[in-house]
Structures are given as structure tokens and as C-alpha cells.
Amino acid sequence: MTRNGIKDQVAIIGADMCKYGERFDKNQYELLVEATEGAFKDAGVTRDDIDAAWLGVFYYFTGLAGCTLEDALRLDGKPITRTENYCASGMDAFRNACFGVASGAYDVALACGVEKLMDEGGSGLPGFRIFGHPVFPMPSAPAMFSMAATRCFSEFGWTKEDLARVAVKNHDNGQYHPKAHFRRPITSDQAMKAPMIADPLGRFDCCAMSDGAAALIITRPELAESYAHADDYILVKSNAISVYTMAPWYWPSYDFTQFPATIKAREMAYKEAEITSPRKEIDLAEVHDCFTITELLNCQDLQFCDRGKAPEELKNGTFNWDGETAVNPSGGLKSFGHPIGSTGCRMITEVTKQLQGRAEGRQVPDAKIGLAHNLGGAFAVCSVTILGQRD
């Protein structure tokens, strides 16, 4: 017997996130409690109902192994696995939890992620000293993505103003989200005049350093009927991950104007979810916008628009919260920051609320199908999750 994915075999019955921001006075355990308590309450379960858990964590001080979650919740020796897959760490935790319940091994699973980026110190992601190579250049995260921006400026004629529009849109959306780190709109001029971080990316082209946690409770649809969201649980339509080289700069024919991992994960996810015209079918997407250039290229790679046309579509309103395909109606990483291990779970939480019609103040009209997407490392790891309403 061949199995083809997990479409409609997993239901999200509870979802929540903590307040994102510079949570200096809270540790990873407290943020996890904040997120999981919200999710438990949402699902109408307690920690005793959880059979197994997966936890996304990237950085050192937030903790290794599954113990960070155990020390937050005391799950009495239940199975907990830490997942690490760059910026897709959180969404990979969710993916593995899905397999746990879809296989029948567990009835109820917790997928969550947390990151205390502020505990690491420094400006920008601090940890490149923990992996890599003794002497090969290890560009900062913005430097990696800006090499794509440089190339797109040259290939497509894109400009800094095109990048600024992404920041303006996402900060505009973020002001309506109570859990966002930044809740103030910005102007294009502000974005374009900000100090350089990695040419041509300035400060507003980059997501900020933030702390955060998010949690999801999942089960199989037939069991979902007996929990709080019996009428509006959310179905997992597909969940794909794609992994490519961590050093794309050595790939002789790579053009730096698309992300092969996004393209591959998109193909897998659309096939399983039976999406054929993504722009029409997908009502909203939480798309990885670690940097403004990342969102533009991802919109193309996810086939929300033609190659080279993302800035034009953005300018025309296609990706606005009330546009044809709402991109980052939550405000995205631009408004939430990117506490790495948590971000995937935060996005899925957001899409869940939108599809349930509970995204107060920022509700995308008539949202039926939503997508969440992470891209991490040097465009190396991409995770795409597609969610839909129950029948």
C-alpha cells in the first residue's frame, strides 16, 4: 500500500501564540507556558491530554533536546522531540507532529516553538559562530539574502523602492495585530533612508530580533469532533519540506533570482493539497519575509504572480490584506520579528485563526484556504503548509 501524504488526516483544534517582542523579563519556559496555555484553552484540553510533543528551537540558550518543553510543562516523561531545520524549525515540529497523529501512533499532539533571541545578544542573528567552516566566508543572514537582491536589481531592474513597499505593507498590517512586536506603520521614505545592514538591504528591509513562542494542538478529524472547535477545526491539506545546499554560492549555475527550496516545497504541497491555480485558490499566505527581497521572490516561487512581476503586483495591491492573495496579513516577520524556532508555529496559528474567522481587526474576507511558508539558512530549507476549513 502506498500512502500519499496526510491530506485531511490531521485537524488543528487549538492554536495560540505569546506576545512577540523584546521579552527581556521572560524566559523560554514562561513564553512556552503563555503560548501553550492559550492553545490548551482554545482546544479545551489540558496537558494531560497530550500524548506527544514536538518543539522547534534553534539557538543555544533556548535549549537543546526536548527538555525545554518538559521544563516548561512537566509532561511526566512523555515523548518530546526538538526539531532544528534553520528557520523552518517550528514548521518542521508541526510537520512531525502531524505524522505522529496521522499515523495513529498518537491521538493528540502538541507542536510548538520558542526562541529567546534577545538572550543571545548582539545585533542580528548571533550564532553563525556555532556552525559552518573555519575560514570560508560566513555571511550574515541579511548578507545571504541581499546577494539575491543585488542580482534581482540587475536582472529585473528592481529598486530599493520596490523592497520598501514590502516593509510598508507588512508594517501596515502589523499595526492591527495585538501580539505583534511592532504595531506602527512606516513610510516608504523611512524605509529607504534607514541605515544599511547588507547592501542593498537597509534596516527596514530586515526583520527584527524578537522573542516569541507559539503552540498548536492537533488530532485526527474524527477525534476533533469531541473538542472545543468541533465545528470549525482546521484541516491540514498538505505539509512539505524541501532541503537544498547550505552553500548556494558554490552552485555554478544558480541564478540567485529564485529559491529552489521554495519551488520544490511548493510543488509537493500544491500536489498533495490539489492546488492548481494558487493565486485564485489561496486566500491568504503567511510568507517568510525575513527580508523584503525574500517575500518578493517567494511570492513568485509560490506562483502568486509571474517571475519578475512581484513588485508590480505588490504595487497594484494584489498582496494587500484585501487583495487577490493576501500576503502576510498578520504583519509577517517584519512586524513579529523572527524568534526562529517559533515562527513556523506562529504562522500556522495565524492562518488557523484567519480560516476560523477569528482574526479580529485583521480578518481577510472570506478566507477558506491559507498557506504558511518558511525559508531558512541560505535559502536552504523551505517548509510549506496548506490549511483549509473543515467540510
Next chain:
Amino acid sequence: MIGIKAYGAYLPKFLLPRELIGKAWDFPIVPGNKAIANIDEDTITMGVEAGLDCLNGIDPKSIDGVFFASTTPVYTEKDSASLIATVLDLRDNIITVDFTDSLKAGTTAIARAVDTIKANKDVNSLLIIAADTRIPEPSTMWEYGYADGAAALLIAEEETLPISIEDYYSISANVTGPWKRSGTDKFIRTFEPKMDAQFYVTSLTTVISEILKRNNVEPGTVGHAAYNYSNPRLHARVSKLMKFPQGVAQNGMFFQIGDLGTAMPLMLLISAIKRPKPDAKIILAGFGDGADAFLMQIQDKKLVRELSKNHVALGYQKKMTPLSNYNVFIDNKKLLEKDRYTRKSSSVIMWRETDSIYQMYGNKCKKCGAIQYPCMITSCFECKAIEQFEKVKLQLKGTIFTYTLDHLIGGSYYETPIPRCVIDLDGGGRVLLDMTEIEKPEENVKIGMRVELTFRKMHEGAEFHNYYWKCRPERGRN
């Protein structure tokens, strides 16, 4: 005959105008400039550059050894010659030796090279590399002198050579001045500079007189004379005492680029033979705890002229960039207390990946032909074949495919921005390298820009010197 088969030189990009030193400390101004190594350069990296310049067009596998001379080697246990030989991609059954601790180490290495070639039938060519980065104590007059640079000579035994080495003679002498105690002194110390000056003049005139006398050479028939100096007046006194005609002793270097230490006599010789006089006799001498003198003979003026082709360093001092600020010099010498980002390192990986890290080898896929870097990657980026690679030497020049200017180094703003450049190398292979020696990167780094690879110090992770390649705007190296 045994003689000079080839030469090479390296000068760093930047000059410090002596006026800036005078202004910094309210000193009387001394004219001229001095060459300043960049912050990512030391005697190893400059030695590699001089070696590459010298071996231009010569198979590195044909060289039988490297003699490295310096008073400022980067290690006191662990030699420099073996690392330089590795980067230059020489064989492993060769001789590598460091000559150090004395300013005459450069000339002493040449003499010992001739001895070795004479004595050992398996050794026919030895690469002599001299490099120094002597650090003067700030706010002393020494700052006017000590400069940075490297020079190389390929000493070989062949039937015809451009320049033959006819004779050499040395003396040894013990005097305490100048000195630097190992482990204790950061800067060079002196006791009585006037005695040091007298000692310099006596030592050099002794060895030069003896070599002229025992070869029956009249001073008036010497065509070129090259001997190191740190004071133009003393240089002139030696020239006068030796009765060298006007224009024979090379004397412009101190003014233009400063005192290059062990590399200086070699550099003076190189700049002398740029315009060789026919059949000229050459005197080369080095000073320091004694002295060495050589008598050389130009065998073939045309061959000597041939040698001078395609050298980036020759005449490079005219293209060097004067610093606009004394503090850059102090910073380059790491004399400022500053937080610096240190990466982790592993000497195991550095050794295992010698071919990629030090020698710039890449892989060629036997299935699809794609050339790629680095060597330790096991499967082809293009056709995905696993372990179907053969090692290929990559070229040290190429064109920028894309780049960024990175302001975030290890989560902080140290020494930024760093241009990170994705480079398509000529002949194949794509690499990611930092760019060095770039002025105004915001204006000058571009897609399509031509660059050369240059061997540089990256960091001090794991408490050793970590070297790798960077790129720089094209200087014109072959």
C-alpha cells in the same frame, strides 16, 4: 651555473605618508612614504604573494624547496616556509626552512641556498622568500622607517641563467642593538643608535671590500649595488666609502616605501635589475649581526629584461594609495584596543581541506564536466552524480556574479562593511570570497567587476593564524 632564475615582489596596497606621522606626534617631518600591510596581511600572506609573482609561468612542482626569511615570522614554534610552500602548491619532498632573528636573514638564506644546491644533487632550485612587518613603537622616530613588503628570488642551477652568483662572503658579529626579547618585547629596542650606525657602516664595507678584493673587481666596474639601509645618509656613506660611481647603489626605496627589513636587499636588487646594464657586475649585501655580500654577474641582459615582464609589484609603488589618516595605520598594526570578532576554528579541518583552503583546488564532475568548489563536497551540484570528481586547479581570477556589503559580522559591527562576493572564476568554479583593499565599496563593487584572489589572514580562531583567500580589485597578476 648557479644564479637567479626568476624574481618576485609584493607591496601592500597602502602607503603611509610620513607627514601624517609627523603631524600625529608633532615631530619634525621626514619626507616620503612607507608601505603599510593591510590588517589582513602578515609575513605569510605577503610571502605567498611574492612567491606567486616569482613562480609566474614556472611549474611549482619543479621547485625543490622554500627558504623563508623574516624577523617577524608569525610563529616562534612552527615554521612559515612549509605553509607558504603548501599554498604555492609545491611538492612535499622538498626542503623548507625559516631563516629568522637577524635582519640579514634574507641574504643569508640566499647564501645557504647556493650551498645546498652545490652540495645536494637532488636540489636544483630553491625559492627564497623574504618578508617583514616590523612594528615600530608609536610616537618614536622608528615609525618613519619600518615598512612592510616581501620579495622572492628563485635560485637555481641551470646551463643558462639571466644572472649568475659568482661568490659570497659573510662575517658574524655580536652587538646588542637593535634587539627584541622573545616573549617580552612588543617593539624593537635600541641602546645607542650612533654605535649601531657605525657598526652598520663597518660591517657592510668589510664584506663588500673583501668580496671585491678576492675577485679582483674594481669598485668602478660594479654596475649595480643593493644593500639594506634604514637611513639614507648611512647608505650614502657606504656608497662613498666603497667608491661606487653615482647611480650604482640603489637609494630611492627608503624614500618611496621605507625599510622593508629582511626583504629590503632583495627588493633593492630587483629594482636595480629592472633596468639592467649589459654584462654588469652586481653587489648584493645584507646587514644584521654581521653581514653577507654577494658578487653576481648579468649573463644575458635580454634574459634579465624578460624577467621583468609581467610583474605586478614592479612600479606598483606608483599605484599605491596613500592613507589619509594616521589612525588607520595604528589600527592596521592592531595597536588599538578594540573588540574583534573571532570565529571558531579547527586545525583538523584546516589540514584535511588543504587542497580547497590553501591551494584553491576544485572538483570537475566526470559525468557532466561542471567545475565546482570546494573539494570536500561529495556530489555534483549540477548532475547530482556522487563521488565522480577529479581534482582541478582553479584560476586565481574571475568576475563578480553577485555580491553584498555586509555590515553585520558575527552579530556585531566590526570592521564593516565587508563585501561578500560570489565570483565565477575564469576557467570554471564558483566561489564566495570576502573582498579586501577596496576603497568606497558602495561605489566601486559591481556585478561584472574583475577580481583577483589574494591569500589573507582571516582570524585567530582556536588561537592559531587562520588563512584563506579573499578577492581584491584586479592588480593585473597573470
